[in-house]
Amino acid sequence: MVALVAFVAIALVVSFFCSVFESVLHHLTPAYVINLEKKQSCWAGKVRWLHDNLDRSLAAVLTLNTIAHTFGAAGAGAQTATVFGDASVGLFAAILTVLILFVSEIIPKTLGTNGWHKLAPYTAVCVGFLVKLQMPLIWLAEQVTRQLTPKHKKNDYLREEISAMADIGEEEGALLGTGSDLLKNMLRFRDLKIIEIMTPRSVLFTLPESMDAETYLQTCxxxxxxxxxxxxxxxxxxxxxxxxxxxxxAYHQRGGSITLGELKRPIIAVLENESLPRLMSTLLEQRNHIAMVVTEYGDIRGIVTLEDMIETLLGREIVDESDEVVDMQQVARQKWAERLPSQLH
Known part of the structure; x- marks a missing residue:
């Protein structure tokens, strides 16, 4: 009877901890590890190792869990037949199955899911020991799984997951609506082209460099x-x-005869298919706020400003009391629609 209890206890207890470890491993995130490192936690090194060796850690946990289940079930079944007779083996198997389901699966994995933040450091210590203990078996498992694993892993769903997390954060109250929108706009920012946010040439407000300051003040x-x-x-x-x-x-200091050409500043030119992050970095580095958008042949397509990029990140137009038009691209499309019928006749 003592041997029967021992076999059942070994199967359930070992499997309980293995399930907790497995749940923690599946929930361990890079953000959690980086946060520990920023706090200079004494656990940071061990948790970092655990995260960087996730495949080995899972192999160690699953191997021990399988051994515990197999050894415990086989030993307990044999002891049951010895103590209570062969007729009781079926009933005992059903009871043991229910115990394993709840004690070594549902309960520990629920604990691991809900408390993985607190359990991660202890998991790192225990799993690290298991990896060293089972290194020959883990090495063999690695040789098999290496053939099934892509050489260059790429998470194509990471951006979609972050976007979904932003929506969840807004629903749960962790993020304001504007914060969620800003995060999603940042994710799509790199995919946008300058031509999508610039002010088109057809609606640009430009002036001749020969115009003097006095004329400017009178006409504009x-x-x-x-x-x-x-x-x-x-x-x-x-x-x-x-x-x-x-x-x-200049008008107040040097008079109205000074021309705009004397006051003009150089403007940088960028290709229309340039990425927004690269342009934004260039403008900030050069302390510029405006750039001229051109084609590969040098034809001017429009003007883009730092404000346009900030509006794209915010997801809304920045307007003040003096802005009569909010969306200049919409105005350009309307003008083109008005011109098109006359050009067709």
Whole structure:
């Protein structure tokens, strides 16, 4: 009878801890490991090893769990037949199955799922010992699984998972609606092209560089743009931009005869298919706020600003009291629709 209890106890207890360890391993995230390292936790090194050797750790846990189940069930079955007779083996098998289901599967995995943050350090210590103890078996398992594992692992669903987590965070109250939208906009930011957010050439507000400050103040008293592209001969010949504040300051200090060409600043040119993150990095590094968008042949497509990129991240237009139009791309499409019928006749 003592041997029977011992076999059952070994099967259930060992399997209980193995199921807890397995649940913790499946829930261990890179963010949790990085957070421990930032806090300089004494457990950080062990948990990092556990995360980086996840396949070995799972192999060690599953191997021990299988041995415990097999050894415990076989030994308990034999002892049951000896103590209670062969007729009782079927009933005992049913009882043991229920015990294994609850004691070594449902309960421990529920505990591991709900408390993996607290259990991860202890799991790292125990599983590390199991890996060393079962290294020959783990090595053999690695040789088999290596043939089934892609050489270059790539998680194609990571961005979708982060986006889904943002929605869950908003539903649970961990993120505000704006925070969730910002996170999702950041994920799609790198896939957007400049041409999708720029102000098209057809609706650009530009001025000739030959215009003087006095004429500017007379003809554009209500100009709401802080930066205005300037051109030499034709509107398509944009060769720089002027700051509204520079014009006003020059007018008061040097008189109204000073031209916009004397005040213009160089404008950088970027290809229309350039990625937004790269352009944003360039503008910030060069302390610029505006760029001219061109084709590979040098034709001007429009203007893009740092504000356009911030609006894309926020998911909404930044407008103030002086903005009469919110979406310049929509205006460009309307103008094109108005011109199209006349061009067809």
């Amino acid at each position: 008293p209500d100009n709401a743009f802080s930066r205005v592209p300037v051109y030499s001969d034709e509107p398509d010949d944009i060769n720089g931009f002027v700051m509204k504040n520079d014009i006003l300051m």
